[in-house]
Amino acid sequence: MQVKALHNYLRGAIPLVDAMQVVTRAAGPDEVVLSAPLAPNVNHQDTAFGGSIAALATLACWGWLWTHLRESGADARLVVARSEIDYLKPLTTELIARCGAPAAAELNAFDKRFAGRKRARIVLRASVEDTQGILCARYSGVFVADER
Numbered sequence: 607m608q609v610k611a612l613h614n615y616l617r618g619a620i621p622l623v624d625a626m627q628v629v630t631r632a633a634g635p636d637e638v639v640l641s642a643p644l645a646p647n648v649n650h651q652d653t654a655f656g657g658s659i660a661a662l663a664t665l666a667c668w669g670w671l672w673t674h675l676r677e678s679g680a681d682a683r684l685v686v687a688r689s690e691i692d693y694l695k696p697l698t699t700e701l702i703a704r705c706g707a708p709a710a711a712e713l714n715a716f717d718k719r720f721a722g723r724k725r726a727r728i729v730l731r732a733s734v735e736d737t738q739g740i741l742c743a744r745y746s747g748v749f750v751a752d753e754r
Contacts, residue, residue: 608633611676612669620665626658628665635677635707638670642701654697654742659734663745664689666703667730671749674707680720682751687727689747699737703745705730716751724753 613630616623627646632639640662647658668684675682707713708730719726727750734743 608673608677612638612673615672616665616669622661623665626661628662630669631702633669633673635674637704637706638666638673640666640669640703644698644700647701651696652698654701656691656693659693659697659701659703659743660689660691660745662701662703663691663705663732663734663743664747666705666732667745667747667749670705670707670730671728671751674713675720675751678717680751681754682720683754685750685752687748687750689745691743691745693743695736695740695742697734697736697742702735702737703732704735705732720751720753726751 609630612633626642629641631641642662644654647654649655664686671684708728716726716728727748729746729748732745733741735741
């Protein structure tokens, strides 16, 4: 159910999702996995465009936090405060971004701050792989949640 809910939300809220042809593969408390075909995300070198790689990683992390908050019943506005990405290898296949749950202590601290202040930030990380599971990029972002 979370897969469909996240996919529908992303498609309705972020027009870039359709342009990139993003697919939600998994959405749950442990991990969000998004993918996108190479063709609409290709650059002049016939590899994945760096902006598409960064966008997909951002969406995976944003999607994980959206899913986490939704499961807890919170209605929050999510924004990216800061991010960085390391491109490790050219990507020549479908793009696959994975954001796993942060460490339990980090998540507990986030949840406690959000419950008390109705605003909290958390660092989330994603990997972007090719279809053989080879790591092509590492992403880290600071995400802020504000209760609506």
